[in-house]
Amino acid sequence: MEEKLPSWRWAIVSVVCLLCFMANYMQYQVSALAVEVMPMLNIDTVGFSMLFLVPMLTAVFFSIPLGALGDRIGSKKVVTVCTAISVAGGFLRCFTLDSFTMQMTSMFLIGMGISALNANLIKVLGTWFREQTGFAMGLFYAASCVAIVVAQICAGLFGSVFNSYMVAAVVMTISWVLWIVLDRDVPEGQSLPEPEPVLDYIKVAIKSPGVWLISIGVGFGLASTT
Secondary structure, three states, X not given: OOOOOOOOHHHHHHHHHHHXXXXXXXXXXXXXXXXXXXXXXXXXXXXXXXXXXXXXXXXXXXXXXXXXXXXXXXXXXXXXXXXXXXXXXXXXXXOOOOOHHHHHHHHHHHHHHHHHHHHHHHHHHHHHHHHHHHHHHXXXXXXXXXXXXXXXXXXXXXXXHHHHHHHHHHHHHXXXXXXXXXXXXXXXXXXXXXXXXXXXXXXHHHOOHHHHHHHHHHHHHHHHHO
């Protein structure tokens, strides 16, 4: 008999997809505004590439620690705090349009929320969707792709870079509030699982040639599509 899943899972996946959408939108709207951003900051294509890609650098430094922290205190707290940092980065970006250093800083901060969410995604969706986790993951990645398309189409329609960034920051704030209201670490009546021995897992992964080959392959794939 197929297990009956909690109906609240649809609220969970909806808010997760919304956070994913906004994180990707806020990054990729920069590429749509390149012709305005580059002269505004007096940067060349190398500087622009750094600005555009710096949210991904956030994940490089914080994904593993944030995933381990989610195991210990629950994914909701970790994603809530990190998304608050992203919201702060979104508003900082609006008011520092004349400083390349501050724009880099704000984009780095914007990457915190999605880094935390990605690091805890399997726990969040797996807890609620169980055998349907693959379907929920598909919705998540579809949201990221839709965000990229929407950013390219809509980011330049707000009259100025400031307006475009401000609208995104406000919607990200709304998404953050919805996460706080709607997300739950586990269904009612369940408790958080025991923390995983992350360091032990990392040691095993480092010694596995298969893990390295898959990682390199996925890395090249992501780099080429980006």
